[in-house]
Structures are given as structure tokens and as C-alpha cells.
Amino acid sequence: MLQSAVSALALAITASAAFTGNLNYLSPSKHHASLGISIRKVAKRTYANSPWDPAKLNFTHGVASGDPYDDSVILWTRVAPNMDNDKSNVTVSGYVPLYDHSTDNYVQKSDSPVCIDWKIATDDKLDTVVDSGTAYTSSDVDFTVKVEAKKLVPYTVYYYQFSVCNSNNTSPVGRTKTIPSKDAKVDSPVRIAVYSCSNFRGFTHSAATFGFFNAYGNPVRKDSVDYVVHLGDYIYEYGNGEYGWGNSLDRIPLPDRQIYTTDLDLLASHQQFPWIPVWDDHEVSDNTWRDGASELNNTEESFIMDGGVSVDQRKMNAVLPIRQVDMDDNLRIWRDFSFGNLFDLIMLDTRQYDRAITDVYWNTDYVNSIKNEASRSLMGPRQETWFYHTLRDSSTRGAQWRVIGNQIIFSRMNESLFFGAENPFNTDQWDGYQANRNRTFEVLYEQNVSNNIFLAGDSHASWVSDLVWLGEHEYDQNTGSGSVGVEFAGSAVSSPCPAGQNISLANANVGSAWLTNANRELQWQDLFYRGYYELSIDYNAVNASFFEFRPQESSKVTRSRSLTSQSLLLHRQNGTAAVGGIAESGSLKNGRVVQTNITHDTGSGDYLKYDSP
Numbered sequence: 001m002l003q004s005a006v007s008a009l010a011l012a013i014t015a016s017a018a019f020t021g022n023l024n025y026l027s028p029s030k031h032h033a034s035l036g037i038s039i040r041k042v043a044k045r046t047y048a049n050s051p052w053d054p055a056k057l058n059f060t061h062g063v064a065s066g067d068p069y070d071d072s073v074i075l076w077t078r079v080a081p082n083m084d085n086d087k088s089n090v091t092v093s094g095y096v097p098l099y100d101h102s103t104d105n106y107v108q109k110s111d112s113p114v115c116i117d118w119k120i121a122t123d124d125k126l127d128t129v130v131d132s133g134t135a136y137t138s139s140d141v142d143f144t145v146k147v148e149a150k151k152l153v154p155y156t157v158y159y160y161q162f163s164v165c166n167s168n169n170t171s172p173v174g175r176t177k178t179i180p181s182k183d184a185k186v187d188s189p190v191r192i193a194v195y196s197c198s199n200f201r202g203f204t205h206s207a208a209t210f211g212f213f214n215a216y217g218n219p220v221r222k223d224s225v226d227y228v229v230h231l232g233d234y235i236y237e238y239g240n241g242e243y244g245w246g247n248s249l250d251r252i253p254l255p256d257r258q259i260y261t262t263d264l265d266l267l268a269s270h271q272q273f274p275w276i277p278v279w280d281d282h283e284v285s286d287n288t289w290r291d292g293a294s295e296l297n298n299t300e301e302s303f304i305m306d307g308g309v310s311v312d313q314r315k316m317n318a319v320l321p322i323r324q325v326d327m328d329d330n331l332r333i334w335r336d337f338s339f340g341n342l343f344d345l346i347m348l349d350t351r352q353y354d355r356a357i358t359d360v361y362w363n364t365d366y367v368n369s370i371k372n373e374a375s376r377s378l379m380g381p382r383q384e385t386w387f388y389h390t391l392r393d394s395s396t397r398g399a400q401w402r403v404i405g406n407q408i409i410f411s412r413m414n415e416s417l418f419f420g421a422e423n424p425f426n427t428d429q430w431d432g433y434q435a436n437r438n439r440t441f442e443v444l445y446e447q448n449v450s451n452n453i454f455l456a457g458d459s460h461a462s463w464v465s466d467l468v469w470l471g472e473h474e475y476d477q478n479t480g481s482g483s484v485g486v487e488f489a490g491s492a493v494s495s496p497c498p499a500g501q502n503i504s505l506a507n508a509n510v511g512s513a514w515l516t517n518a519n520r521e522l523q524w525q526d527l528f529y530r531g532y533y534e535l536s537i538d539y540n541a542v543n544a545s546f547f548e549f550r551p552q553e554s555s556k557v558t559r560s561r562s563l564t565s566q567s568l569l570l571h572r573q574n575g576t577a578a579v580g581g582i583a584e585s586g587s588l589k590n591g592r593v594v595q596t597n598i599t600h601d602t603g604s605g606d607y608l609k610y611d612s613p
Contacts, residue, residue, distance in 0.1 A: 354380020
């Protein structure tokens with residue numbers, strides 16, 4: 001009897017430890033334990049072996065890695081029973097989402113846990129294992145697994161794999177990479193793909209479709225980057241018909257993360273590269289701020305549908321390889337990464353954490369009238385203080401560059417060409433929080449924090465601007481003298497153009513010319529194409545190459561077009577964004593726009609001329 005009790009106790013302790021090893025049972029915030037799953041309760045359902053037949057379990061969403069440190073990285077997968085994935089034999093009719101956990105007719109749940117082993121090695125055959133472990137998962141966390149692989153070496157490529165315990169059922173082999181140690185010299189350029197705004201569905205019944213994530217697969221096929229930074233709107237909260245229709249593409253959207261990660265290009269990107277993501281607004285609701293969003297209209301229904309910010313943020317942590325880092329008084333995703341003494345990557349939350357009221361469409365005039373108020377902040381005082389300290393510490397420690405990942409466009413965007421009051425392009429951007437922007441400029445200018453690169457998404461268009469505090473410091477738009485860095489803002493992976501989903505290339509270029517003429521610091525702008533950009537960072541320059549896809553693509557394609565390549569050179573006087581050259585589209589200062597239609601098929605490796613849109 002005593003021996004049986006001791007064995008049962010040992011089994012319970014082992015099972016509890018295996019559940020603890022799956023980080024998705026934990027709350028994303030150490031100060032909000034209620035957002036976690038009770039491991040004690042879940043562990044009561046654990047047996048010595050999983051009751052599932054390993055042959056009936058599937059790795060439904062591939063593998064992913066993220067938030068790399070110099071000695072560890074987060075690994076992620078999802079393993080689920082047949083009845084909970086696309087191999088289900090349940091018969092449905094009509095447009096039914098593939099994963100709809102709210103519909104009992106299509107998905108059944110089980111309380112039984114799944115046992116998973118994992119390992120990480122220095123070779124793609126997984127022979128030289130440096131760390132490994134076991135973790136349980138269950139329907140409580142939607143059969144997801146998130147673990148931290150440790151004992152790693154800085155700036156090194158690793159390969160990893162999950163497997164169902166006591167079986168040959170394995171996941172795909174993933175590849176990841178640690179970052180350089182904090183003060184190390186980085187001998188090769190660091191390459192990063194930057195994305196934002198991936199809308200799963202097509203856009204309308206009859207017009208252009210925007211649903212395929214072709215941009216995610218482009219650097220995978222070229223093997224052209226080391227890391228991926230995603231600046232938010234990884235998913236959209238809308239169901240089918242609310243913000244476009246997926247019927248024509250057979251991509252029926254759900255306001256859920258699972259359906260998004262069935263896209264093959266997105267799966268490939270997660271499998272090949274470690275990601276460093278943040279959220280924007282659509283992971284929760286359009287134009288969110290600390291106390292609301294555009295969909296919240298003081299009705300019970302709107303709060304039920306769009307008020308669950310903490311729940312949505314917990315889901316986001318569950319489906320992406322994000323670390324729990326120094327959580328404090330709120331759900332925090334702002335954090336930083338040191339890539340040797342080459343650069344510090346500072347990831348901000350200018351959306352969910354503590355943003356003052358924004359433009360929620362019915363209050364546009366009011367927000368425009370208060371855009372200069374000193375009390376307005378995109379980040380809240382706690383995050384602002386951290387941000388300014390991090391900028392100063394980065395400069396003091398001698399990092400060559402500061403790369404700031406934020407959700408929205410930092411630079412001034414004036415729509416008016418005429419004398420008189422400026423007309424901000426969008427007060428949901430930093431233009432609506434001008435005192436916050438001025439405080440940031442004050443740190444950069446007054447404390448000599450130079451060589452700064454802001455990254456932005458959200459706008460569904462491409463922008464390159466000098467970082468300039470106009471009215472406070474002299475600035476020469478031709479030489480870049482007076483700037484303290486550059487902003488690279490990218491287009492959407494698939495979401496439609498802000499000037500209209502059916503805009504022609506010619507009209508889009510007219511709009512781009514209008515914007516570059518109205519904004520001295522705006523060096524290049526393109527409204528037409530979807531896509532992403534790749535950064536190459538070394539000690540002498542930061543180069544951004546913009547790769548774009550035709551917005552009317554309604555199928556999976558491997559063809560992409562290089563729109564422009566813009567650099568911030570260390571040794572130019574105070575830095576400048578544009579160094580002239582040629583752009584394929586849009587409007588470019590100090591250079592020419594030449595439409596060559598030269599397109600790179602990353603599937604075949606061929607270059608060809610493709611018809612203009």
C-alpha cells in the first residue's frame with residue numbers, strides 16, 4: 001500500500017512538472033495569475049501514458065520559435081487529436097470554418113492530456129542534442145505546447161523537433177537561431193524580415209482579393225534573413241463578411257489564431273526563422289486604446305464581442321512563441337533584445353498597454369483638437385520611462401544602432417500641400433500624440449542618442465522618412481543633415497491599401513507624389529503594393545529592401561518585385577534615409593522612379609518581366 005502511494009505521488013509530481021514545462025499553462029502576467037490555467041487541477045487528469053493513440057495525433061500547425069536570447073529560445077507547436085484538425089472525417093456543408101471550437105457539431109473536446117517530448121540540436125539530423133525535455137498539453141490550452149530551450153550558444157543556428165511520447169510520430173524539424181551576446185562584435189550582417197497586417201480572407205465579393213500570405217514565403221525560399229520581426233495585426237478579429245469575404249479564395253476567416261497558421265507560407269516562415277512579435281489593435285479590436293476600441297459603443301453586446309482584451313492577449317501568448325518577460329502591473333509585451341554591440345532591438349507596445357484615447361471614427365474632430373496636449377501618451381508613463389532609459393543605456397553602452405519596433409508610423413504625415421494648419425494623415429498614429437513624439441525627440445536630440453531606426457506597420461503602405469524634429473532643429477532634406485535616424489514603415493502582408501482596394505497604380509503614384517511633396521522628411525512612399533521589407537544591419541549601414549506583391553493576386557505565388565532599397569549610412573552627416581537611386585513604384589526624392597516590371601520568382605530562381613498591374 002505504501003509503495004503504491006509513493007509511486008502515485010512520484011507520478012503526480014512528474015506529471016505536474018511536465019505540465020509546468022509547458023509555458024502556455026502560465027499566465028502571460030505574473031501579476032495576473034487568474035489568466036493562467038490551474039496546473040494542479042489539470043494534473044489530476046494525467047496518467048502514466050497518454051490515452052491517445054499516437055497515430056491519431058497530428059501536428060496541425062507545424063512548429064515555431066521566437067524571442068531568442070543568446071543562450072535560449074522559445075519553441076512552440078500544436079498537437080491535437082484527429083477530430084480537432086483538418087483530417088477530421090466529420091461531414092460539413094457550406095462555408096464552414098476549418099477550426100471552429102465554438103461549434104460542438106464540428107469539434108469535440110477531450111479532457112485527456114497529450115505527452116510531448118522535444119529536443120534541440122546543432123545539426124539538422126538532430127544527432128548532437130544540447131537540450132531536451134517532456135511537456136504535457138491538453139484542450140485547456142488548445143493542445144498547444146510552448147517550452148524554453150536552454151544551454152544554447154550565442155549567434156548559432158539550431159534545429160529542433162517535437163514528438164508524441166513513446167512513438168515515432170514527430171513534428172517537422174524547425175530551424176532557429178540565437179542572438180549574439182550583449183557586448184560581442186558581430187562579424188556578419190544581421191538580416192531581419194519585417195511584417196505587419198495579415199488579413200486572411202479575400203476583400204470583397206467582386207473586387208480584388210487580398211487573402212494570401214505570399215510575403216511570408218519569400219525570404220524562406222531565398223533563405224535571405226536570420227530573424228522575423230512582426231509589428232502587429234498578425235490576425236484580424238473579424239469573421240467572414242465583416243472585413244472582406246474569403247469565399248472566392250476558399251479562405252473562410254475566423255476571429256481566431258488557429259485558422260491563420262494554416263497558411264503554408266506562414267507555416268514555412270515560423271518553421272525556418274525565429275520570430276520577435278508584438279501585437280497591434282486587430283488582435284483584439286480595431287483602434288484599441290487603454291479603455292476601449294472603435295467597436296465598443298457602451299452596449300452589452302459590444303463588450304461581450306470586443307471587450308475581452310485580457311482573454312485575447314492570453315490567446316496571443318498561447319499561439320505565438322513569446323516570452324513572459326518582467327511582467328508588472330499590466331499585460332506587457334514591450335521588451336528589448338541586444339544583438340551584440342551592433343544594435344539593440346526595442347519592441348514597444350503603442351497600442352494596448354496604456355494608450356490615451358485614440359480616433360475611434362466618431363470622435364475624429366475631438367482627437368484632432370487634443371493631439372498637442374502634453375498629457376497624451378501612446379505608451380503610458382511607465383513604458384515611456386522604460387523606453388527613454390533603454391535608448392540612453394543603449395547609446396551609453398556603445399551599441400552602434402537602436403532599432404525601435406513599434407506598431408504605427410512615428411514620423412509626421414501631413415496631407416495638406418497648402419499653407420495654413422497641417423492636416424494629419426491619421427491621428428491614430430504618433431501624429432495624434434505629438435507631445436509623446438516631442439518627448440522622444442528631446443531624448444534623441446538633447447542627449448545625443450543618434451543612429452536610430454524606427455520600424456512601423458499598420459498603415460498598409462510603404463514609407464521611408466528621416467527622423468527630424470521640425471521647428472526645433474535645422475534640417476536639409478537633400479543631405480539629411482539635422483536628422484537623428486530614419487523610419488522604415490512597411491506595407492501590409494495582405495490588407496488593402498489605405499487609398500482604396502481598387503486604386504490603380506497610376507493614381508496610387510499620384511497620391512504618393514502628393515504625400516512626399518507635403519512632407520519634407522518623407523523620402524519615399526508607395527501606396528499600391530502589398531509586401532514586406534528586409535533589413536541588413538552592419539556597423540556601417542542599415543539597409544532596407546522593400547519587396548512587394550501585386551495586390552490583385554488571388555492565388556499562391558512565388559513572384560515578388562523589389563520596389564526600392566534605402567539605406568541609413570553611418571558616416572553621412574547625421575544620417576539620411578534616402579541616398580538617391582531608383583524605385584520601382586511610388587514617389588522618391590533624390591532619385592528616380594523607373595517601372596521596369598522586373599520580377600523575381602523565388603520558387604524557380606528566375607528573373608522575368610511581369611505585366612504591370
